[in-house]
Amino acid sequence: MALSKRKRATYFRYAQYGLLVLIALVVAFTGNWSEIAHTFFDLKTVGQMFPDLVTVALKNTIIYTILGFAFGLALGLLLALMKLSSVAPYRWIATTYIEFFRGVPALLVFLAFTVAVPLAFEIKFDIYSTAMLALGLVGAAYMAETIRAGIQAVPKGQVEAARSLGMSRGRAMVTIVIPQAFRIILPPLTNELIMLTKDSSLIYIVGVTREQYELTKFGREFLSRSPTLTPILVIGLSYLVITLPLGYLSRYLERRSGGKKVSVV
Amino acid sequence: MSEICVEIAGLKKSFGPLEVLKNIDLTVNRGDVVCIIGPSGSGKSTLLRCVNLLEEPNGGKIVVNDTELTDPDVDIDRARTKIGMVFQSFNLFSHLTVLNNLTVAQRKVLKRGEKEAQEIGLRNLERVGLKEKANAMPAQLSGGQQQRAAIARALSMNPEVMLFDEPTSALDPELVGDVLGVMRQLADEGMTMLVVTHEMQFAREVADKVIFMDGGYIVEEGPAAEVIGNPQEERTREFLARVLDPTHHGPSDPV
Ligand SMILES: Nc1ncnc2c1ncn2[C@@H]1O[C@H](COP(=O)(O)OP(=O)(O)OP(=O)(O)O)[C@@H](O)[C@H]1O
Ligand SMILES: [Mg+2]
Numbered sequence: 001m002a003l004s005k006r007k008r009a010t011y012f013r014y015a016q017y018g019l020l021v022l023i024a025l026v027v028a029f030t031g032n033w034s035e036i037a038h039t040f041f042d043l044k045t046v047g048q049m050f051p052d053l054v055t056v057a058l059k060n061t062i063i064y065t066i067l068g069f070a071f072g073l074a075l076g077l078l079l080a081l082m083k084l085s086s087v088a089p090y091r092w093i094a095t096t097y098i099e100f101f102r103g104v105p106a107l108l109v110f111l112a113f114t115v116a117v118p119l120a121f122e123i124k125f126d127i128y129s130t131a132m133l134a135l136g137l138v139g140a141a142y143m144a145e146t147i148r149a150g151i152q153a154v155p156k157g158q159v160e161a162a163r164s165l166g167m168s169r170g171r172a173m174v175t176i177v178i179p180q181a182f183r184i185i186l187p188p189l190t191n192e193l194i195m196l197t198k199d200s201s202l203i204y205i206v207g208v209t210r211e212q213y214e215l216t217k218f219g220r221e222f223l224s225r226s227p228t229l230t231p232i233l234v235i236g237l238s239y240l241v242i243t244l245p246l247g248y249l250s251r252y253l254e255r256r257s258g259g260k261k262v263s264v265v
Numbered sequence: 266m267s268e269i270c271v272e273i274a275g276l277k278k279s280f281g282p283l284e285v286l287k288n289i290d291l292t293v294n295r296g297d298v299v300c301i302i303g304p305s306g307s308g309k310s311t312l313l314r315c316v317n318l319l320e321e322p323n324g325g326k327i328v329v330n331d332t333e334l335t336d337p338d339v340d341i342d343r344a345r346t347k348i349g350m351v352f353q354s355f356n357l358f359s360h361l362t363v364l365n366n367l368t369v370a371q372r373k374v375l376k377r378g379e380k381e382a383q384e385i386g387l388r389n390l391e392r393v394g395l396k397e398k399a400n401a402m403p404a405q406l407s408g409g410q411q412q413r414a415a416i417a418r419a420l421s422m423n424p425e426v427m428l429f430d431e432p433t434s435a436l437d438p439e440l441v442g443d444v445l446g447v448m449r450q451l452a453d454e455g456m457t458m459l460v461v462t463h464e465m466q467f468a469r470e471v472a473d474k475v476i477f478m479d480g481g482y483i484v485e486e487g488p489a490a491e492v493i494g495n496p497q498e499e500r501t502r503e504f505l506a507r508v509l510d511p512t513h514h515g516p517s518d519p520v
Contacts, residue, residue, distance in 0.1 A: 161356035161415075164317055165370035165422060166346035175373060180360050 038228065045230040049222060056211060057218035058238055064200040064214055065242075067128060068135025069193055075136060076143030081173075083148050094144065101141035106199050110134045114206040127212045131203050139196050143189065150185035151177055190250035194243045215239060267331060270295045270426050270457045271316060276325035278311055285311045287481035289325070293426070293474075298458045300468035300489070303478035304504055309461040312478070313428050316459065317348040330425045346374055349419030349427040353434050355411040357403035363390070363414050364399040367421045375422065382421075389417040393447045409440030413447055426457040433464060465509060469493055477501045 003011070082094035101109070113134045118124050125133065154177050162172035182189075201216035208217060219235035271293035278286040285308045293299050301309050314320040315327060318334050318341050327334045332344045358366050367386035371377045377385070390396045393413035403411055412432055419427060429448065433441040445467050452458060452471050462468060468475050468489055475492040477485040477500075485498045496502045 155356075157352060157354050157356035158358060160319055161350075161352065161358065162370070163342075164319060164345055164348070164350035165418070166342045166374040167370060168342050171373055175369060176358055176360075180358075183360060 040229055040233045042226075042228040042230040045222070045226050045228050046234055048226075049218075049231065049234055052213075053215075053218065053234065053238065057213050057215045057235075058241075060212060061197065061200050061214040061239075062242065063128070064131035064135065064203055065193070065197045067132035068139055068196050068200065071132045071136030072139030072143055072192075072196070073189075075140035076147050077178075079140060079144035080147035080151060083144065084151060098141045098144050101138055106134075106138045107202050107205065109138050110202045110205045127203070127206070127208060130206050131200065134203075135196055135199060138199065139192060142195070143192050146185050146188045146192065147181065150181035153184050154180045187250045187254035190246055190253065194246050194250075197242050197246070198239065268294055269328075270297075270330060271459065272326075272328040273312075273316070274326045276312070276315060276327065277323045278308075278315060278320060279323050285481055286315070286322075289481075289483060291476065291483065291486075293457060293459060295425075295457055296455045297473040298452045298456075298460065298471050299474045299476060300472040301459065301461045301476045301478060302463070302465075302468065302493075302504070302508075303476075303484075307478045308481050309478055310430050313350075313430050313459060313461055316426075316428055317345050317350055319350075342374070346370075346422050347425045349416075349422060349424035351412070351415055351419055351427065351429045351432050353431040355403075355408070355415045355435070357411055357415055357418070359403055362400050362402060363395065363406070366403065366414060367418045370418075371421055385421050386417070389420045390414070392420065392450075393417045394443070407440060408436045409443045412436065412444045416444075416447055416451075420451075426459065427451065429458065429460040429462070431461050431463065433462070463508060465493055465505070477504065479504070 079094045079097060082090040083098070085091055085094075110130075113125065113130050158176055158180065159172050162176045163169070167175070200214055203212075203214055204217040204220075208214075213221065215235050215238050219231040222231040223229070269292055271291070273289055273291040276286055276289040276291075277284070289312060291299075291312075301312065303309050311320055315322050316329060316334075318327075322335060325335070329344065330347050332339060334341065334344055357363070358369065361369060364383065364386050367389060368379070368382035371382040371385060372379065387396060387399060390399055393416055395410060395413055395417065398406060398410060398414070403414070406414065412435075416427075416432075432448070433444050436444065441464070445464060448458070448460070448467070449471055460468075460472070470489075472489045474486060475489045476483055477492055477496070477498070479500050485492055485496060485501045491497075492501065493505060496505060
């Protein structure tokens with residue numbers, strides 16, 4: 001029997017809805033709800049987590065992330081320019097760097113900073129330098145590719161116009177191309193920031209004091225002392241307080257630049 | 266300063282195996298308007314882009330404003346400030362306001378002060394009838410307005426010669442007149458101009474010399490009335506017949 005295409009699509013949709021309802025029912029009946037409420041929504045534990053949750057943990061997460069992002073952005077820009085350079089060794093260095101740092105877990109980079117780097121160079125970084133360098137080194141590898149794509153997306157005519165007005169290659173890059181590239185890549189860069197926010201949880205591995213706790217470490221500390229699992233929920237929500245607005249910002253910027261790109265001549 | 270503004274001798278340019286300019290000799294006197302016409306792919310844009318070294322020639326000599334651009338030691342950025350260029354696709358800097366489009370190179374290249382650059386920019390916007398658009402973004406302008414702003418941007422550098430590469434080809438027909446009007450006014454003021462164009466009426470009325478290019482050579486050159494009005498070469502005649510009357514090619518429609 002042949003169903004029309006539209007009919008088949010409708011039945012398929014109903015089947016999907018049915019499956020969702022079924023899953024919801026199973027969860028509702030099998031879950032022990034009073035236990036769940038007690039475990040995850042224990043208001044007393046929530047109360048204990050304040051105010052340090054905000055004044056220490058959230059604050060540190062944001063500081064580590066911003067430091068890492070700023071350094072990563074600068075290094076990423078440098079790598080992007082190297083990758084676009086006409087000097088072959090620059091391109092090789094940039095490619096090797098990017099492939100390496102995208103290929104290894106961020107955790108390993110943090111480990112290197114606790115053990116290997118101090119051993120090899122006889123220097124000890126404080127917590128902020130470690131966060132900045134370790135997060136930045138990883139972030140730069142991702143951002144470099146994004147920035148390179150942005151630079152290449154700037155129409156060639158823009159550079160030609162700049163050069164024909166007497167600007168040097170470098171001058172045209174700095175005053176004309178890079179500002180336009182950053183408008184194009186603002187949405188993906190915001191996504192990088194979200195990734196780094198989550199990666200900042202890896203800082204615990206270098207060994208941190210109580211004032212240096214970021215959200216995840218702070219939550220784990222509470223978890224070990226708390227009879228409930230509430231800290232997990234609280235910490236999760238705290239991350240969302242940062243990442244949801246960033247995600248919204250990213251989509252907003254994308255819509256805006258999407259509208260713009262069409263009119264670029 | 267010599268009578269001759271642009272001097273090209275034995276110019277050759279290839280893209281890989283493709284020989285685009287085969288042997289070009291061309292002289293443009295100061296204050297003259299030279300129009301370059303010819304079929305698509307004949308090398309008109311390439312020739313124009315060689316005059317400010319946006320394309321690197323493979324052979325020959327180019328002298329502009331008494332500076333030899335083909336000299337390997339030339340300060341090309343400096344030489345380009347004296348050569349204005351207007352593109353088919355306008356190429357206004359899309360992240361800057363119209364006025365900042367006009368001031369950015371003045372400040373960064375000519376090192377003029379902010380105030381001076383703005384005064385010069387506004388004066389040139391007024392020249393092209395766009396003073397009230399100073400603070401608009403390029404995307405907010407019509408094509409004709411964008412092209413006039415691009416002309417004003419080039420003029421703000423006080424160039425000695427202006428290069429136009431099909432400045433009206435990307436425009437709606439009703440906007441072409443405004444841009445041609447500005448160019449005509451520039452010509453009347455004595456600007457030296459090299460114009461690649463398909464606007465035969467403009468070439469007839471404004472050009473001191475018309476050049477017909479085909480296959481990488483200059484096939485015919487002379488006063489507009491002769492090259493367009495009474496072409497000597499068969500290829501020129503064919504081209505003009507096609508451009509002036511695209512629907513019928515017959516000799517029943519004299520040019
Ligand atoms: N950067 C480039 N790389 C390779 N080939 C090129 C390049 N620029 C131009 N060409 C080729 O050189 C030839 C001449 O191009 P040019 O743009 O000078 O022609 P034109 O006379 O301006 O044509 P049109 O009227 O279509 O603008 C064409 O065959 C074109 O494909
Ligand atoms: Mg062309």
